Amino acid sequence: MRVFLGAAMAACLAFPAGAQSPRPDQAQFRDIYKELVETNTTLSSGSCTLAAERMAARLKAAGFADSDLHLIVTPANPKEGALVAVLPGRNPHAKAILLLGHLDVVEARREDWTRDPFSFIEEDGYFYGRGTADMKGQVAIWVDMLARFKKEGFAPRRTLKMALTCGEEGAPFNGARHLVNEYRALIDAEFALNEGGWGRMDESGKRIYLGINSGEKTPVNFRLEVTNPGGHSMRPVKDNAIYRLAAGLLKIGAYDFPIQTTDSSRGFFAKMGPGLGGAIGAAMTAFAKNPQDAQAAATLATDPAYNAMMRTTCVATLLDAGHANNALPQRAAANVNCRIFPGTTREQVSAKLQELMGDPQIKVTANAGRSPGGSAPPLTDAIMKPILAAAAKRWPGVPVVPMLEIGATDASYLTPAGIPTYGFTSIFFDPDGSRLHGLNERVRVRAIYDGRDLMTEVVKAYLK
Amino acid sequence: MRTFLGAALAVSLTLPAAAQTRPDQLKFRELYKELVETNTTLSSGSCTLAAQRMGARLKTAGFADRDLHYYATPENPKEGGLVAILPGSEPAAKAVLLLAHVDVVEARREDWTRDPFKLIEEGGFFYGRGTADMKGQAAVWVDMLIRFKQEGFKPRRTLKLALTCGEETSYAFDGASWLAKNRRELIDAGIALNEGGGGRLDASGKRLLLTIQAGEKHFQNYRLEVTNIGGHSSRPTPNNAIYRLAAGLTRISAYQFPVVTNEATRAFFAAMGPQVGGKMGAAMTAFSRNPTDAKAAATLAADPSHNAILHTTCVATLLEAGHANNALPQRARANINCRIFPGESVEQVRLRLARLVADPEVKVTTLEKRNEVAKPPPLTPEVMVPVKAAAAKLWPGVPVAPEMLAGATDATFLNPVGIPTYGITGIFGEHDGNGAHGLNERIRVRSLYEGRDFLTEVVKAYANQK
Numbered sequence: 011m012r013v014f015l016g017a018a019m020a021a022c023l024a025f026p027a028g029a030q031s032p033r034p035d036q037a038q039f040r041d042i043y044k045e046l047v048e049t050n051t052t053l054s055s056g057s058c059t060l061a062a063e064r065m066a067a068r069l070k071a072a073g074f075a076d077s078d079l080h081l082i083v084t085p086a087n088p089k090e091g092a093l094v095a096v097l098p099g100r101n102p103h104a105k106a107i108l109l110l111g112h113l114d115v116v117e118a119r120r121e122d123w124t125r126d127p128f129s130f131i132e133e134d135g136y137f138y139g140r141g142t143a144d145m146k147g148q149v150a151i152w153v154d155m156l157a158r159f160k161k162e163g164f165a166p167r168r169t170l171k172m173a174l175t176c177g178e179e180g181a182p183f184n185g186a187r188h189l190v191n192e193y194r195a196l197i198d199a200e201f202a203l204n205e206g207g208w209g210r211m212d213e214s215g216k217r218i219y220l221g222i223n224s225g226e227k228t229p230v231n232f233r234l235e236v237t238n239p240g241g242h243s244m245r246p247v248k249d250n251a252i253y254r255l256a257a258g259l260l261k262i263g264a265y266d267f268p269i270q271t272t273d274s275s276r277g278f279f280a281k282m283g284p285g286l287g288g289a290i291g292a293a294m295t296a297f298a299k300n301p302q303d304a305q306a307a308a309t310l311a312t313d314p315a316y317n318a319m320m321r322t323t324c325v326a327t328l329l330d331a332g333h334a335n336n337a338l339p340q341r342a343a344a345n346v347n348c349r350i351f352p353g354t355t356r357e358q359v360s361a362k363l364q365e366l367m368g369d370p371q372i373k374v375t376a377n378a379g380r381s382p383g384g385s386a387p388p389l390t391d392a393i394m395k396p397i398l399a400a401a402a403k404r405w406p407g408v409p410v411v412p413m414l415e416i417g418a419t420d421a422s423y424l425t426p427a428g429i430p431t432y433g434f435t436s437i438f439f440d441p442d443g444s445r446l447h448g449l450n451e452r453v454r455v456r457a458i459y460d461g462r463d464l465m466t467e468v469v470k471a472y473l474k
Numbered sequence: 475m476r477t478f479l480g481a482a483l484a485v486s487l488t489l490p491a492a493a494q495t496r497p498d499q500l501k502f503r504e505l506y507k508e509l510v511e512t513n514t515t516l517s518s519g520s521c522t523l524a525a526q527r528m529g530a531r532l533k534t535a536g537f538a539d540r541d542l543h544y545y546a547t548p549e550n551p552k553e554g555g556l557v558a559i560l561p562g563s564e565p566a567a568k569a570v571l572l573l574a575h576v577d578v579v580e581a582r583r584e585d586w587t588r589d590p591f592k593l594i595e596e597g598g599f600f601y602g603r604g605t606a607d608m609k610g611q612a613a614v615w616v617d618m619l620i621r622f623k624q625e626g627f628k629p630r631r632t633l634k635l636a637l638t639c640g641e642e643t644s645y646a647f648d649g650a651s652w653l654a655k656n657r658r659e660l661i662d663a664g665i666a667l668n669e670g671g672g673g674r675l676d677a678s679g680k681r682l683l684l685t686i687q688a689g690e691k692h693f694q695n696y697r698l699e700v701t702n703i704g705g706h707s708s709r710p711t712p713n714n715a716i717y718r719l720a721a722g723l724t725r726i727s728a729y730q731f732p733v734v735t736n737e738a739t740r741a742f743f744a745a746m747g748p749q750v751g752g753k754m755g756a757a758m759t760a761f762s763r764n765p766t767d768a769k770a771a772a773t774l775a776a777d778p779s780h781n782a783i784l785h786t787t788c789v790a791t792l793l794e795a796g797h798a799n800n801a802l803p804q805r806a807r808a809n810i811n812c813r814i815f816p817g818e819s820v821e822q823v824r825l826r827l828a829r830l831v832a833d834p835e836v837k838v839t840t841l842e843k844r845n846e847v848a849k850p851p852p853l854t855p856e857v858m859v860p861v862k863a864a865a866a867k868l869w870p871g872v873p874v875a876p877e878m879l880a881g882a883t884d885a886t887f888l889n890p891v892g893i894p895t896y897g898i899t900g901i902f903g904e905h906d907g908n909g910a911h912g913l914n915e916r917i918r919v920r921s922l923y924e925g926r927d928f929l930t931e932v933v934k935a936y937a938n939q940k
Contacts, residue, residue, distance in 0.1 A: 180800065227708070231799050240912040243811040244691065244881040246789035247778045252808070253727040253790065256720035263717040314709045325710035326717065327803055331793035333580050335644060335695050335809045337911040339791060340585055344716070345799045347707040417708040 035158070036459050042068060042157075043150035043458070044130040047139040051114045051176070058113040058176030058185070059083050059091030065153050065174060066093050072157035080196060084188065090114075090176040092185040094196055097156055099169035099473070105200035106169035107472050108429060109156075110186065110420060111149035112178035112205070115141035116446075124450050136452040143444035143453040145205045148435055149174060151462045155469060166473035173197050178420050186420035190427045199429050201393065203469070206415050206433015209408075209461075213441055215454070217408045219282065220401055222394075223433025224274040225386020226415030227322070227349040228422065230356045231377040232363060234258060240333075240340035251342035252331050258367035259326050259344055265366050266311070267322040270351045271301045272386055274412035275319050279310070281411040290316075318416040322359060324348040349416055352386055386414070387430030396471035397434065400464050436468070437461035498621070499923050505531060505620075506613035506922075507593040510602040514577045514639070516646050521639030522546050522554035524576045528616045528637060529556050535620040543660060550647040553577075553639040557653070557660050560619055562632035562937070568664025569632040570936045571893060572619075573650065574612035575641030575669075575884060578604035579911045587914050599916040606908040606917040608669045611899055612637060614926045618933060629937035636661050641884050642911075644695055644842045650884035654891045663893050665857065665936060667929075670879045670897020673872070673921070674746075677905045682749045684865050685877040686858070687897025688738045689850030691786075692814040693882035695841040696827055697807060698722055704804035715806035716795050722831035723790050723808055729830050730775070731786040734815050735765040738850065738878040739783050743774075745875035779907070782880035786823060788812040809841075813880055850878075851894035860935035861898060864928050868900075900928030 032040060045064055050056035059081075066079045074095060083091035092113075099106065118127035118140040125131050127140040137147075152172050159170070175185025189197050206223030236258075238251040276298050283295030293309035294316075301307070310316040317323070324346050331342035348359050356376050364374050389412050401410050413433075415421075421431035438457045495503070508527055513519035522544075529542050537558060546554025555576070562569070581590035581603040588594050590603040600610075615635050622633070638649025653661050670687035702715035740762045747759030757773035758780075764770070774780040781787070788810050795806035812823050820840055828838040853876055865874050885895035902921040909915040 229708070229800065239909075241907055241909070242881065242911040243789055243791050244693075244787070244813045245778045245782045245907060246787050250727065250789065252793055253723060255793075256723040256727075256790075259720045260717060260724060263714060263720070314711045318709050323708075323710050325707055325714065325802065326720075327707050327796045327799050327801060329716055329719075329793040329795035329803075329806060332791045332809070333582065334642070334911065335791050336642065336693070336811055337579055337791060338789065339793075340913060342793060345796070347800055349708050417706070 032459065036462075039150060039154040039462060042154050043137070043147065046113075046146040046150050047130040047137075047141050048128055050128050051141070052117050053114065053177075053179070053181045054117055056115070057089040059089050061113045062091045062093035062174055065149075066095070068153060069095050069157055069160070073160045074156075080193075082185075082189070082193065084183075087176075087183045090181065090183050090185060092173065092175045092189065094189070094193065095156055095172045097159055097166065097170040099166050101167050102169075104168040106171050106198065107469070108197055108199035108202035109152040109170070109172040109469070110202045110204040110424065110431065111145055111152055111172075111174050112176065112185070112420060113146075113149060113174050114176045114179050114181065115144065115146070116179050118451075127451070132455060135455050137455055137458060138450060138452045140451055143437070143439065143451050144446040145435075147437055147453055147458050147461070148205055151465050154462070155466055166470075168200075168473050170469070170473060171197060171199060175420065184420070184423065186423045190423045194427065197429070201387070202421075202424055202429050202431040204419055204421050204424075204431050204433050205435055206419050206421065207413055208435045209438030209457070211438045211440055211454075211457070217405055217438055219285070220397075220405070220408055220410045220436070220438070221278075221413040222389065222397060222410060223413050223415040223419075223421075224389050225272050225352050226418055226421060226433070227318075227351055228356070229418045230348045230350055230359065232324070232346045232348060232360060233375045233377060234344040234346060234363075234367075235373045235375075236342045236371050238338065238340055238342075241338045243336045243338055246338065251339040254369055254371055255329075255331065255342040255344055258369055258372045259346075261366045261368070262324055262326065262346060262363060267324070267351070267362070269301060269307050269320050270322070270353060271320070272352055272414050274386055274389065275414040276301065277389075277412040278319065278414070281409045285409060315416065318349065319414050322348060322351045322354050324359065324363065349418075352414070387425055387432065389432075393432060396468045400467045400471070404460070404464055434468075435461065436464045495923075499926075502613065502617045502926060505617050506600075506609065509576065509609045509613050509616075510593040510600075510604050511591055513591050514604070515580045516553075516577065516640075516643055517580055519578070520552040521576050521637075521649070522552050525554055525556035525637050528576075528612075529558070531616060531620060532558050532623075535623045537619075537623060543657075545649075545653070545657065547647065547652070553647045553649065555636065555638045555649040555653075557637075557657070558619060558635040560622060560629065560633040562629045564630045565632075567631040567940075569634050569662065570629075570933065571634045571636060571661055571663035571666035572615040572933065573636050573638070573666050573668040573884060573888070573895065574608055574615050575638045575650070576609065576612050577639045577642050578607070578609070579642050581915075585913055590915070595919060598919055600919055600922065601914060601916045603915055606903065606915055607910040610901060610917055610922045610925070611669055611929075614922075614929050617926070618930055621930075627934075629934075631664070631937050631939065633933070633937055634661060634663060638884065644693060648884070648887065651887040654887045654893075658891060661893065666885075666888055666893050666895040667898050667933070667936075668883055668885055668888075668895050669899060670881075670883045670885065671877060672897070672899040673869075673902030673925075675902045675904055675918075675921075676750075679918075681869055681872045681902055683746055684861075684869065684872055684874045684900065684902075685742065686853060686861060686874065687879050687883075687885070688853055688876040689736070689816060690879035690882050690885065691783075691816070692820070693886075694812045694814055694820050694823065696788075696810045696812060696824055697837075697839045697841055698810060698827075698831065699837045699839070700806045700835055702802065702804055702806075705802045707800045707802055710802065715803040718833055718835055719793075719795065719806040719808055722833055722836045725830045725832065726788060726790065726810065726827060731788075731815075731826070733765065733771045733775075733784050734817065735784075736816060736878060738876045740765065742783070742875050742877045745873050749873065779880070782813065783878055786812060786815045786818055787880075788823070788827065813882070816878070849889075851889060851896065856939060857896060860932050860939075863935070864900070864931040867931070868924060868928055898929070898932065899925055900932070901925035
């Protein structure tokens with residue numbers, strides 16, 4: 011889950027050519043990562059519980075006491091378990107920091123992939139496998155970090171917590187929501203780090219920017235449904251469920267929701283504009299200065315990813331109508347997937363869809379989904395300084411940009427519950443988005459190792 | 475399958491108030507109930523079971539095993555049927571074939587007011603899937619053979635009954651087609667009586683007209699399909715498979731094919747005009763005299779049933795698109811069901827649809843290839859006299875006219891192999907189409923019982939014809 015930008019060139023650093031053999035600590039990390047990727051955690055045939063147990067075993071081997079390892083499995087969802095690990099801090103009054111990750115992955119079919127999606131394969135500078143990017147790389151970084159801290163005897167001032175959950179990729183049972191509802195005290199923290207943000211490279215491997223996600227859009231599925239008495243198709247009548255639905259969908263398809271901004275989206279465009287240059291760069295700069303600049307907004311809207319950062323979007327994703335090829339349809343239904351901009355409510359979007367279609371025969375119902383993301387947590391100096399410092403040291407010249415997440419993450423459960431959650435990954439992805447949710451998912455080896463180093467530095471800084 | 479007209483007022487007889495159900499009708503009703511309550515949908519039913527149940531009744535009535543021919547292919551074990559023979563006294567005389575399909579259109583319990591697979595009598599109607607299309611007539615055929623056998627009725631010509639499956643879909647095994655190809659001798663006949671045609675009631679239940687089907691429109695499905703690279707739905711793009719499809723469908727929905735006529739439709743409107751009267755009746759009369767009368771045609775087109783026999787019609791019946799609620803659709807598809815007026819070709823209609831859609835990304839393909847529409851068999855005096863005589867006796871004053879069916883029947887398979895097939899039912903249908911293929915399908919109790927009496931007379935007359 012993440013944002014991919016259609017951004018173009020940048021004047022940043024390329025990865026050095028040629029792989030080097032991993033350092034001993036990287037080899038140990040790689041072993042955890044491999045085990046995670048090779049533990050199938052799809053909803054259909056995998057087990058997050060098994061992955062959680064395996065990660066717990068590694069932490070125990072590193073010296074974690076059983077009392078600091080909480081395997082959380084509900085009887086109704088035996089394979090969708092979670093692990094919460096606690097590395098106690100020296101100052102019990104200092105608020106904890108939470109590292110959040112999801113163990114589950116999107117389905118992957120062996121026959122569709124070039125390589126076995128559940129074998130961890132290193133090839134041509136990439137790690138291949140389902141979850142290598144979303145998000146077992148970051149989860150392995152969390153687990154490895156806790157194991158190292160314990161082995162090194164690192165005693166942080168603040169408590170460090172880690173929560174690995176299941177069901178982020180769309181399962182009915184969401185582990186993060188479960189923890190918020192049932193184990194709120196266990197995961198309590200001043201703030202949490204989660205997937206999101208990401209770094210972005212160009213085709214040649216140059217780093218374009220490092221993103222930090224603050225705030226995200228809320229995904230809501232709306233069901234549109236028309237019912238009709240139907241009848242025999244040899245005798246068509248004017249009032250047809252499919253045609254009503256089609257007319258309604260066309261009106262939704264033709265509509266652009268109003269332009270909106272958040273601090274992070276403006277910050278993103280402000281920072282990206284000068285580096286990108288050209289018409290898009292100029293539009294970013296102009297838009298960041300003045301979100302009322304309709305021309306700049308229109309220019310940005312031509313790119314689907316930037317467009318998604320500027321407004322609520324709704325798009326039809328599923329259709330289902332009729333029951334026989336020779337009968338007038340008695341029912342026509344569509345799913346409209348909306349990504350609601352912070353500050354807009356699902357009720358407002360629902361009302362707008364109804365108003366656009368202008369047909370009371372088309373019933374609109376919002377499916378239960380994630381809770382609204384709430385207002386984006388502020389990117390305070392306390393959050394940004396360690397990231398800026400670490401990034402400037404390792405990747406001078408690469409901008410660190412706040413981003414509005416156009417997808418959705420489990421931050422939507424934690425932030426409203428009073429745990430401000432930041433999407434910060436430190437892993438740079440390829441322009442193809444590392445094929446998240448798609449075929450042959452992969453991530454650059456170097457991007458993983460470098461991200462791990464940066465993340466270690468950032469988390470250590472937060473803990474002080 | 476049947477056409478019903480939404481005609482308005484008329485000057486015919488209303489149905490008399492509820493009469494006592496005769497004992498023979500009660501027996502028939504029980505057989506009918508068993509048939510309706512035997513689910514014969516393609517998805518979850520079995521025509522084979524329905525055929526076995528009807529065969530068991532025939533056997534009990536005295537039919538010899540050698541006169542009961544069950545058939546089914548190994549690939550389609552639930553789509554079997556039955557051919558039953560009542561031998562005639564004159565072996566050289568050509569047989570009379572009674573044809574009926576026992577399969578029904580799908581019906582979902584949650585969409586219906588009542589259980590679609592229970593025969594429910596309520597307010598003068600039988601409710602249930604297949605009550606009208608066409609388990610009523612199928613039950614009439616089976617019951618008739620049982621009675622003939624029990625009464626010792628010896629027809630001159632052999633009577634044959636063929637119960638088939640697969641009429642309601644264009645893609646599944648079709649029993650009538652299979653019999654015509656593989657058991658041509660078994661079903662050989664000088665005349666076949668089938669669904670199609672029937673009586674017309676107006677909204678108040680007055681009988682307007684009794685029709686005999688002569689010819690039918692051609693049934694053809696086309697697929698509209700758009701494919702797309704898809705992507706994550708958090709990042710919509712302007713090129714969307716669903717919207718392209720929706721735009722094409724909207725353009726198709728706004729189009730009307732040109733008005734055409736043939737002898738049957740003109741004769742039908744000529745007979746209907748005086749019966750219907752008023753503005754609609756006048757339009758029928760005017761149109762039958764002058765098919766280029768655009769104003770008359772427009773008046774007729776306002777009624778869906780009349781509209782259906784004025785020209786080719788095409789309508790979207792199925793939609794399917796997308797693979798996940800959070801992904802942009804990689805594929806969007808619609809089924810367009812067309813009823814092609816005789817004289818127009820399947821390819822002409824496909825090209826017309828493609829021009830209407832006007833988007834090269836929306837592919838329009840022709841689906842199943844059935845026979846082209848056969849030339850209708852002639853309405854000779856041998857065919858018409860028994861019908862007119864029975865109608866005059868049962869419904870004096872109600873005219874009899876030919877009609878071209880807006881729908882399609884299994885006549886499409888029998889006519890081409892030389893078995894002249896006529897749609898004769900004597901069952902008067904509702905102005906709204908009886909919910910055939912739709913929700914809450916129903917048939918007027920009185921219409922079914924009267925149709926049974928009518929068909930008994932007509933079949934006896936045919937069976938004794940020289």
